[in-house]
Amino acid sequence: MVRIGVVGAGVVGLTTATFLQEALPEASVVILADRFLQDTVSDGAAGIFRPGLQFQGPTPEITRKWLKDSYTYYKNILDSDKAAEAGVKSLSGYALSSKHPNIVKNSLLEPLVDEFRPCTKAELELHNMKYGSFVTTLLTECRRYQPYLTNIFKRRGGRIIQRKITSFEELADDFDIVCNCSGIGAKELCGDMTVTPIRGQVFKVRAPWIKNFFYTDYDTYILPGFDLITVGGTRQFDSYNDELCPHDAAAIWERAIAILPSLKEGEIVRQWVGLRPYRPMVRVEKEIMTFNNGKKLKVVHNYGHGGYGVMSSPGTSMHAVALVKELLQPKSLL
Template identity: 30%
Template sequence: MTIDTGDVNMCVVGGGVIGLTSAVALAEDGHRVRVVSRDAAGDTTSAVAGGLCWPYRIRPYDRAVQWSVRSFQVLAALAQRPEETGARMVTGTMAEATAGDRGAGHEPGDGADDLAAWYDAVPGLRPAGADELPEGSAAGWRARTPLVDMPAHLRYLERRLTAAGGTVERREVTSLAEAGRAADVVVNCSGLGARELVPDPDVHPVQGQVVIVENPGIEEWYVSAGAGAAETTYVLPQPYGVVLGGTARENAWSREPDPAVAEAIVARGARRFPELAGARVLAHKVGLRPARPAVRLAVERLPGGAPCVHNYGHGGAGVTVAWGCADEVLRSVRTLREGDGPRGG
């Protein structure tokens, strides 16, 4: 299957961080790009994300690490302009999950060894000292990584897309075939919507609840999250407040914050930073991570003949892998222009 080598009309379905990043990469490569999204960027799951650049709940691990390293490089460069891009470089601790954070589904070491390449790639990453870890945690890492203010970053991506000639259209896409009738290539970044749109029953939500509080002076991030835990601990200082988390509940569809869960989230954060116990609550939020057994990043032909590049199923690592996945989308489009056929997956 080939597409014309001239000005290619691209339709990107989905306006979260995956869709916008893919759209920027394509537009800056010279394509005519239109993002179609039911929701404004600020209303997507991406806007609820804590924004730490670190692989979390995403497979396959080997590809996820490659994508994450690429995104780390891009976000670190964007962190030189934090007010414009929403990205900052912040030091923090990734602690081995304590017994209370592991949950029934935790398996010791699940996924940890697979991230060895990530540990090797992060500049300055080192083992945490005993005095840098909370009680009950035997090991962890200290690192300076990108921490992204997601609402600000999504606005930046939209501005960057517009500057490259792309557009954003607010409407619901009822089928990929419909999108393909109005575009040379469709890029499917519909996240959780892919469950019905593709349809792909492997796509399911992993519910995440967070509490945002006034910052009592916390400058470092902190995370303790078991690989299969339904409850995690993270403290992420953002310009608008401290994001406290969280939960990771498989197949939970509710977007309503649970007051009891919120209380437990604050209590876990306060065990690490006692000053959080009295911090004023600014907001409660719930997002549904678009999980899948493995990210789907592949090309197929839609009814009607248009090629579709699927890019969905990123779980809790959307911002962490967005630029690496966007590179693969761009390579897929270039391959199509060179005449190779679609690749299923």
């Protein structure tokens, strides 16, 4: 039996692990991670499907394929009876700017979604903005989606172990192949200095009367999930500060209220900080590692999704599973 280890239990690790079980039903799949569910970065993400143009795979074609595969995957969940349990919903809203027309365009998203149109004059006047698009896209809420994937993984016989991995060498005896889905942890685990945190701070607010999403200048966003609305945010490059900052909170709240004054009536349920695992290019690659004692280990990397890991993890995980299958071919034996 093929033994596969998956390092990481965020949205990328859980997605990869369940896709591996589907593609290789005879394999034993084990997840190893030091943080789970509400302790992961994935848990606090709003989960909107709206790639930034800086989201990059190795080629523009691969980037588009990851996004198309991901959108189709979530759309299929949306159209099934599992949508609410999995935390997947359809969401419409506005990208608005008073500064630049490019802010409201999105060449990666436009070809995927059913609705992407310029705002009408009345819509722009209502929000006192110069440029705008109205978009219908998807949102996946990890507070539902990660437990959903965890249940699928366990039901199929997957094992979960809480453990911090300090070197891939530790895993060489126990696994034939390892998928590395360690997010920001890859900086240390792989010595990958191109991995950089981008700090994000948000409010989670109960305001059920707000149905549409809003994105505006200065990283201000209001993104309604199932139960709570994510109100953000910040994008602080190379900041490791995982504490709440009262100055950021004040600025975020002031900007959000200016867009949607009725938010003031909402109940602030909690605040949250997460470090987006940014890498200039998301890494989905295979590698055969050789350690000092001569031992070898086949590794498939799947990390560095930055601010887009929830939306893009199905596509990158399908790619990672294809690389695992390639490494399991007899010709690639160590």
